Amino acid sequence: MKVILKADVKGTGKKGETVEVSDGYARNYLLPRGLAVAASAGALKSIEVERRAQAEKEQRRIAELKALRDQLDGQTIRLPAKCGEGGRLFGSVTNKDVAEAISRHIGKEFDRKVIEISAPIKTLGVHTVELKFGHNINGKVNVEIVPE
Template identity: 35%
Template sequence: MDVILKDDVANIGHKNDVVRVKNGYGRNYLLPKGLAILATPSAMKVHEENMRQRAHKEEKIKNNALEMATKMEGLTLTVGAKTSTTGKIFGSVNTIQIAEALEKAGYSVERKHISIKEDQVKEIGSYVATVKLHREVKVEVNFDVVAE
């Protein structure tokens, strides 16, 4: 079954992609939840026209993301956390604290677009987070966890 995605779907595709999925997945999950529409000939014509109109806007958004990525290249954030005497953090540092640190540095990024390579940051030290600014633009940001 061919469908046109109306939203990003993990492990399937991005918004406005035409993808082939199994019939049951399309009928029982994607279509009822409003994540996709059937790729009928008339829907494909409308989709192609919309894609032509969006191409210019998408290029502008991508250029803005690339510009922001070049500014963020050498950025090193400092995240404070309460620690024990041995250097262990009470709790862990997650994407919320990194998003707040980016906000203080002048970059507005949603926390769902930030991923940390390590499973959990539970000790003082230097780490790397990946910030997804656009589906084709990703930048790695270094951050240091320090004791408060």
Template identity: 40%
Template sequence: MKVLLVKDVKSLGKAGEIKEVKDGYGKNFLVAKGFAKVATDEVIRAWEEEQKRKAQEEAEEIARLNALKERLEGMKLVITKKLGANGSLFGAITNHDLADALKAEGIDIDKKQIHLDGAVKATGLYEADVKLGHGIHATLKFEVVGE
């Protein structure tokens, strides 16, 4: 019997492959456990359409992330923080502060996606790496000013 693998099966093959297996193994294990479907023309056609749809969605997501990268790299964020008596900041600027400042600009990025090299404890110009997904990284430039 021919089956279309829906998930990777260690000893058989990867998802999307069509394999010839014994009837009992195909019906009682692969299909019953949800690892495969019986390879009819309709199942194969539906699988191909699903893969095309997923590829289209991924391409749209990558285009959206590249546009967001251009927007992030083109902006200069200004973060205002209280200064102490000696001119240093009260506390440090963290990725949470950057995420909040971006949210105020209308860009919703999780603080876990923002990476700072070391603590920001003084006024000046800094850069942060923003991981957007699909291997796309943006460099966010921001300025820390005292109030």
């Protein structure tokens, strides 16, 4: 029996695949648990429509990430921090601090997991921070640490 998987099934296939399985396995396990639907013309068409919608959503997401990267790439973000004598900070600047500064700069929420700091920032001055958005979209932003 041909079925279209609605979820990943170990040993059978991935979500969205059309697979040939035994009748008993389909009727007694896959269909009652909602893991698959019978492969009819209507079901195949609805799966194809869902795939297209998912691909369009992914393309929009990639375009948004590229626009955000272009907006931030090469920008200098000022970040005030408490410091002692000689320009040494009390503690260090984390990716959470940088994310909050970027959020204030662009006016909307920014995910801290995108920021990759190679070494802890413990001094005043300008430091380059790498941004890794995923989908091979990377950028850099300069963070200027100034005394509070």
